[in-house]
Amino acid sequence: QVQLVESGGGVVQPGGSLRLSCAASGFTFSNYGMHWVRQAPGKGLEWVAFIQYYGDIKNHVDSVKGRSTISRDNSKNTLYLQMNSLTSEDTAVYYCTTGMAYAFETWGQGTMVTVSS
Amino acid sequence: QSALTQPPSASGSPGQSVTISCTGTSNDVGGYNYVSWYQQHPGKAPKLMIYEVTKRPSGVTDRFSGSKSGNTASLTVSGLQAEDEADYYCSSYAGPNDLNWVFGGGTKLTVL
Numbered sequence: 001q002v003q004l005v006e007s008g009g010g011v012v013q014p015g016g017s018l019r020l021s022c023a024a025s026g027f028t029f030s031n032y033g034m035h036w037v038r039q040a041p042g043k044g045l046e047w048v049a050f051i052q053y054y055g056d057i058k059n060h061v062d063s064v065k066g067r068s069t070i071s072r073d074n075s076k077n078t079l080y081l082q083m084n085s086l087t088s089e090d091t092a093v094y095y096c097t098t099g100m101a102y103a104f105e106t107w108g109q110g111t112m113v114t115v116s117s
Numbered sequence: 118q119s120a121l122t123q124p125p126s127a128s129g130s131p132g133q134s135v136t137i138s139c140t141g142t143s144n145d146v147g148g149y150n151y152v153s154w155y156q157q158h159p160g161k162a163p164k165l166m167i168y169e170v171t172k173r174p175s176g177v178t179d180r181f182s183g184s185k186s187g188n189t190a191s192l193t194v195s196g197l198q199a200e201d202e203a204d205y206y207c208s209s210y211a212g213p214n215d216l217n218w219v220f221g222g223g224t225k226l227t228v229l
Contacts, residue, residue: 035218037163037220044120044206044220044221044222044223045155045157045163045206045208045220045223046220047208047217047218047219047220050216050218057216058216059215059216059217061217095162095163100168101151101168101169101172102149102151102153102168102169102210102218103151103153103165103168103169103208104153104155104163104165104208105165105168105174106165107162107163107164108162109162110162
């Protein structure tokens with residue numbers, strides 16, 4: 001079955017960096033655009049970044065542009081989000097999702113990122 | 118990249134119908150037929166319920182339906198059941214200059 005498993009979250013100090021990973025299985029990973037979506041504690045969903053099938057087309061929400069980079073390795077069926085210069089505003093559960101018809105089709109269970117000193 | 122506007126709460130009794138609105142602009146909801154809706158139970162990941170305004174993924178009950186008029190999209194839940202109590206989020210593609218997506222702030226649906 002289609003499965004997405006995020007990892008790499010944790011507690012990091014302000015100004016620090018983290019790399020999130022999302023391992024995909026049960027489908028042809030390279031046939032799908034992929035997204036990261038985050039949810040701050042008690043808050044709503046926020047789209048973070050998108051990457052096209054082969055990684056040549058990508059975009060990020062303005063609040064993370066210049067600090068975060070989405071990437072993928074189709075040979076490893078893995079999606080990444082490199083996050084730098086983290087602030088408390090980045091504290092959230094980060095979900096990876098498959099893109100389908102401009103919607104977010106399948107979601108992982110999420111990985112928690114906490115930015116705190 | 119402004120968020121879409123949803124009412125914070127909605128409610129209905131079992132068996133009734135309830136409609137949740139999602140208001141955007143001509144740059145997102147009104148400009149594309151790429152509105153989607155998500156159901157999220159506490160502590161769980163969101164689940165896709167509606168995509169491309171009106172389409173249901175395989176396995177989603179036809180008690181959930183979507184529509185759009187101008188800059189406002191709507192999700193209707195018919196024949197309310199206890200398990201429908203959850204948070205609901207709308208989302209829209211918000212191009213065209215860049216590949217962007219926006220979400221609504223979410224609506225807490227309570228089954229009375």
